Amino acid sequence: MAVPAKPPIRQMAMVFDLNKCLGCQTCTVACKTLWTDTPGMDGMWWNIVNTMPGLGTPRDVFSHGGGYKNGKPVPGRFPSQADFGEAWDFDYEAVLASGSERGEHLQPREAGGTSPKWGPNWDEDLGGGEYPNSYFFYLQQVCANCSKPACLEACPRTAIYRREEDGIILIDEERCHGYRFCAEACPYKRVYFNQKRAIAQKCISCYPRLEAGVAPACVRQCPGRVRHLDFVDNKDGHIYKLVKKWKVALPLRPDFGVEPNVYYVPPMSPLAFNEQGEFDESESRIPIDYLREMFGKGVDAALDTLQVEREKVAAGKKSELMDILIARDWNDLLGPFTGNPATIERPPARTP
Amino acid sequence: MTAATEVKLTAAEVAGLGSKPDPTAKAWAKVAGATIALRPTPLDRQPSAYVxxxxxxxxxxxxxxxxxxxxxCGGVLHARLSWEAADPRPAITDNNVFPDACALLFPTxxxxxxxxxxxxxxKPVTLWHWRAGAEAAxxxxxxxxxxVDRTKSNSLAIEADWANGRWTVAFACPVNNAGFAVPNSREVRVAFAAWSGANSERAGLKSHSPAWTTLVIS
Structure with a gap:
């Protein structure tokens, strides 16, 4: 019987500030170009940013089961490739080499030549609510290196393991036989399946960079200074202060029972408009029940704290919390991983 | 240890099978087949609470x-397994598509x-494993x-054929490189397993023969 994952000596964690994300997908592209550019990985997005409320990636991302309820595994299902979104191709030759002046433009095409009807972040910026009270925010997802990792505990081959030095969860590709129980069991659906190699693959938290003292690509490349990184036990670090001290960084869907190590600063909502078109100070545009569903009961207190601290700064006072979230010094976001990736000795280029 | 069934299989020399596997070879008509009853593996033995x-x-x-x-045939051990599969899964074509498979198990x-x-x-066991659509045995x-620790084998070769609602899978491997020892008695033990891809079976979720069958290799 697979045994529960042994707690690591230290746990690396991230905090994503949802009030700062631009939805630019720079993090996504940084990851894609670094890790998932070989055959069989075309449709993989180890990092993805989705508009919320929305269906997410894969489609209906939080409705496929997995995780735990009352400590027991919840059966899940693994969505199809179409639900994740197929890799698209573009007819570059027709546009770039035809010499046409008729305004030919690149059009995405799926493997069968058809125009896509679904893909990652397909419902971008649609959001929820009705004008003038429409709203949305961007939700970034990577592997959350959960403290109760459903993927690891589902694998009958113990092909998934947790590193004791930083709590990062990895799939041993030599041991993986492609059974996909891990993908079913992950409630966030962050495990992908490489059909060419018949193995499961997922975000590796850029562990080779971490070992060289360099932050993961998604963290380092973020132009919005959204992502904070550190070990949870560093009491002087951003993660400890945001999660434990100020309690403004919350787990995503805590009801899934997997104790993720990626936390989110919930989005602060603008005030709603009333029927007269004036601000209604009793209502926010993002329904608080939706945020409670996404981030748990702690979201009320977290939003209150953020509001208080924001007003403190507006009144000309100092706020440690706002200083952390603003991150004036970019390196402060990176915890102990401030190394320059240009200094890393790169391995030989992979042969596809 | 697990007792063997009363059934005794023999692998006698058959000319015409050659050294490569061929599920549709005419020479198989000269070989008597035995029907092996399979049962579901016990669910409480699956090594994962999730499963x-x-x-x-x-x-x-x-x-x-x-x-x-x-x-x-000339120092090569041939095996042929056949079973009903009206709704075959010949390859992994999507995230949630699981291939049909079968295996032979021998005490090492x-x-x-x-x-x-x-x-x-x-007391380890050796397995010969075929998975539909896989590039190698x-x-x-x-x-x-x-x-299970498996490697793509250079000695074991497998060919499969699906026709008329049945899979027929042929294995061929030199007896002296089969991954298990053949005692002087020429009697070994063998067990069987099959996975229904249409039923999403994989890993320990399978049909298996719950007892060893004696196989006499000539």
Whole structure:
């Protein structure tokens, strides 16, 4: 019987500030170009940013089961490739080499030549609510290196393991036989399946960079200074202060029972408009029940704290919390991983 | 250790099978087949609480029987397994599509090993594994549930054919490089497993023969 994952000596964690994300997908592209550019990985997005409320990636991302309820595994299902979104191709030759002046433009095409009807972040910026009270925010997802990792505990081959030095969860590709129980069991659906190699693959938290003292690509490349990184036990670090001290960084869907190590600063909502078109100070545009569903009961207190601290700064006072979230010094976001990736000795280029 | 069934299979020399596997070779008509009854593997032995929880209300091990034939030809051991598969899964074509598969299991020492646990550290088992759509045959060993260590084999070759609602899978491997020992008695033990891809069976979720069958290799 697979045994529960042994707690690591230290746990690396991230905090994503949802009030700062631009939805630019720079993090996504940084990851894609670094890790998932070989055959069989075309449709993989180890990092993805989705508009919320929305269906997410894969489609209906939080409705496929997995995780735990009352400590027991919840059966899940693994969505199809179409639900994740197929890799698209573009007819570059027709546009770039035809010499046409008729305004030919690149059009995405799926493997069968058809125009896509679904893909990652397909419902971008649609959001929820009705004008003038429409709203949305961007939700970034990577592997959350959960403290109760459903993927690891589902694998009958113990092909998934947790590193004791930083709590990062990895799939041993030599041991993986492609059974996909891990993908079913992950409630966030962050495990992908490489059909060419018949193995499961997922975000590796850029562990080779971490070992060289360099932050993961998604963290380092973020132009919005959204992502904070550190070990949870560093009491002087951003993660400890945001999660434990100020309690403004919350787990995503805590009801899934997997104790993720990626936390989110919930989005602060603008005030709603009333029927007269004036601000209604009793209502926010993002329904608080939706945020409670996404981030748990702690979201009320977290939003209150953020509001208080924001007003403190507006009144000309100092706020440690706002200083952390603003991150004036970019390196402060990176915890102990401030190394320059240009200094890393790169391995030989992979042969596809 | 697990007792063997009363059935005794023989792998007698059959001219015309050559050294490569051929599920449709005419020479197989000269070999008597034995029908091996299969049963679902016990769910409570699946080495994952998730698997147990996910399948507790769902039937697995839906392939009720498999037909087995064995022969030798010039030092090559041939095996042919055939079973009904009206709705085949010949390849992995999507995230949630699982391929049909079958396997032969042998005590690595040729004599005995605990079958219900797929071997033990002291008594490992050897498996010949075919998975539909895979580029190569897998020859592996196991020393307990969830411990299968398989490698793409250079000695074992497999060919499969699906026709008229049945899979027919032929294995061929030099006897002296089969991954298990053949005692002087020429008697070894063999067990069988099959996975229904249409029923999403994989890993330990399968049909298996719950007892060893004696195989006499000429």
């Amino acid at each position: 147990q929880a996910s399948w507790k209300d769902r039937q697995h091990g839906v392939i009720p029987a498999i037909e087995a034939r064995f022969a030798t 020492d040729g004599k005995d090993a605990p079958l219900e646990t797929m071997g033990s550290p002291e 897998f020859l592996g060993t196991a020393s307990g549930l969830g411990t």
